[in-house]
Amino acid sequence: MSSGLFTTFLRLGLTSFGxxxxxxxxxxxxxxxxxxxxxxxxxxxxxxxxxxxxGPASSQLGFAVGLLRGGWVGGLLAFIGFTLPSALLLFxxxxxxxxxxxxxxxxxxxxxxxxAVVVVAHxxxxxxxxxxxxxPRALLAGLALAVMLAGGPAWRQLAVIVAGGLIGPWLxxxxxxxxxxxxxxxxxxxxAWWLLAVFGIGLVLALLYAERPASLPAVAxxxxxxxxxxxxxxxxxxxxxxxxxxxxxxxxxQEFLAGYGAAQAVPGPMFSLAAYVGAMVPTGQAPLVGAAVxxxxxxxxxxxxxxxxxxxxxxxxxxSWAPPAIAGINAAVVGLLAAAFLAIVLPAGVHGGxxAAVxxxxxxxxxxxxxxxxxxxxxxxxxxxxxxxSSGSL
Numbered sequence: 001m002s003s004g005l006f007t008t009f010l011r012l013g014l015t016s017f018g019x020x021x022x023x024x025x026x027x028x029x030x031x032x033x034x035x036x037x038x039x040x041x042x043x044x045x046x047x048x049x050x051x052x053x054x055g056p057a058s059s060q061l062g063f064a065v066g067l068l069r070g071g072w073v074g075g076l077l078a079f080i081g082f083t084l085p086s087a088l089l090l091f092x093x094x095x096x097x098x099x100x101x102x103x104x105x106x107x108x109x110x111x112x113x114x115x116a117v118v119v120v121a122h123x124x125x126x127x128x129x130x131x132x133x134x135x136p137r138a139l140l141a142g143l144a145l146a147v148m149l150a151g152g153p154a155w156r157q158l159a160v161i162v163a164g165g166l167i168g169p170w171l172x173x174x175x176x177x178x179x180x181x182x183x184x185x186x187x188x189x190x191x192a193w194w195l196l197a198v199f200g201i202g203l204v205l206a207l208l209y210a211e212r213p214a215s216l217p218a219v220a221x222x223x224x225x226x227x228x229x230x231x232x233x234x235x236x237x238x239x240x241x242x243x244x245x246x247x248x249x250x251x252x253x254q255e256f257l258a259g260y261g262a263a264q265a266v267p268g269p270m271f272s273l274a275a276y277v278g279a280m281v282p283t284g285q286a287p288l289v290g291a292a293v294x295x296x297x298x299x300x301x302x303x304x305x306x307x308x309x310x311x312x313x314x315x316x317x318x319x320s321w322a323p324p325a326i327a328g329i330n331a332a333v334v335g336l337l338a339a340a341f342l343a344i345v346l347p348a349g350v351h352g353g354x355x356a357a358v359x360x361x362x363x364x365x366x367x368x369x370x371x372x373x374x375x376x377x378x379x380x381x382x383x384x385x386x387x388x389x390s391s392g393s394l
Contacts, residue, residue, distance in 0.1 A: 005066055005074050008035075009081030012062070013268045015373050016082075017115045020270060021337050021345065023058035025123015026373075028130070031065055038065070040130050042182040045317065047131075048329040049309055051161055051336075055227050055302020056271040059083065063303050064183075064310060071186045079303065083295070086268025090276040091291050093262045107388045111358075111381030113349035118362035118380060119373075120337075120345050127334055136171045137331035140164060144335025149343060160332050168328020175327035183317070185310045195308035199301055203228050206297075214250045216283050219290060220297040223274050228301035237270075237298075241277065251280045274298040354387050 008030065016026045024047065031037045038046070046064050050057040059082065066078025132141050144160045168175070202224055209221030222244035230237045246253050259276035266272070278294025279287035316322060350356050362380040365371045371379075 005070050006077040006081045009062060009066070009078045010085070013082040013085040015377065016058075016267045017112055017119060017377060019116060019120075019345075020056065020058045021340050022116055022119040022123055023269070024061070024337070025119060025126060027058065027061060027065075028123065028126060037069060039182060041176065044131060044330050045183060045313070045326055047333060048326045049306065049313065051329065051333050052165070053302060053305045053309070054230055055305065056269050056299065059269045059271065059299060060302050060306040064306050067185050067307065067310060068183065075303075075307070079299070083269060083272060083299070086263075086266045086272035087275040087291070087295055089266045089268075090259065090262055090272050091279055091288070093266075094259065094276045094279045094287070094291075103388075104385065107385045108381055110349070110388070111384030112377075113345075114355060114359050114362065114384055115377050115380050116345050117349040117359045118366055118376065120341050121359075121363055122366045124334070124337055124341055127337065131327075131330040131334050134174065136174075137327060140167060140171060140328060140331040141335040141338070144332040145338050145342075146335075148336055148339030157336060160336060161329055164328040164330075164332025165325045166328070168324040168326070168331075169321045170324075172324040172327035172331070175323040177323055183310060183313050185307075187307070187311055189311045189315075192308040192311045195304050199228070199304040199308070202301060202304075214248075214281050214283055216285060216290065216293050219278055219281055219283060220293050223278070223294045223297035224301055227271070227298040237273075241273070245277055245281065250282070251277065255280055271298050354391075355384075358383050358387065 012023075012026055012030060016023050028043055032040055032043050046061050047057075050060040050064070053060060059079065062082050063075050063079050067075035070077065128141075132138050144164065147156060147160055206221040206224040206228065209218050212218040212221070223241075226237050226240045226244065230240055242253075242256060245251050246256050256277065259273055259280070262276060263270045263273040272295065274294040274297070275291040279291040281290050281294075283290045317326075350359055358380055361383065362376055365376045365379065366373065
């Protein structure tokens, strides 16, 4: 089972383009539809848990699947398999960035942004069907979409999720009972409290090292703080990381933005940006050491929180208010994902009729169920490069 877990997550780490929104669609297809490791209700519960915790939601969800399937070893293998490809790519890109500025590289990057449009659209459609099956949840998702598109402070995403959980018991009373035993893990509630204590100690130490001169402990503190305090995933972590690394003079702003652009172009979790930034910070150690410390520090708090909550979940899920609250949270999450698609993913990828045609081709290929996702990625990127070459952009 362990080898199967690792290879499954390694394949996802190599092919999951499009950022955290797209990853949720990949995961549902892999774990619910293809392998039946989770029911729709079980996946919905994990999705809700990951969304209300700080940290990278897709990585936390994948780690939870590994814990459920193979205990601590399974969780570790799931995390390594999903994270390693993007971490290595971003570390390599940090070393090769000056050589990747030509028009062909930019065309490939634009093709990958269109891949994100394809994958997010396909995944969002599937989540709408499963998580917004009735009018009350559709209204809740629409309200979340409107709030997010209206703009405002970054914390409004957390406010929308909390509001979904509060409105759910009133609006989603028909939600079915949760299969709580499906999310049973091997460690006990007592272990959960120890994990929460470790999380808290780590956060205190991280805050003590805030804004120190560049060093490995300071890097660990800055990235642990980001992983522990950021709700909303990869895009939301950008301001906090910029504050702790650029404003402190650890790295230049252009270097930081180049890494952020690269993180959007590679598969896997966007929090792997830590490998790029950690390699750039002058700690006096080898770039690989800085990358590894930053990477582990930014992921650790979210994984600790997920591991702590799971053994407590079966007790919470049996409460009468839990099913409609989870239904409300998931409907709000669908609205959040739709807003991110319309406001971020779609404008970044589609700049004209040609881009729209390429995206539509990719959606049709993916929706057919007959074409491997790697071929969809290759087709969309190659078609984009050909179109830009024919238009004289290359």
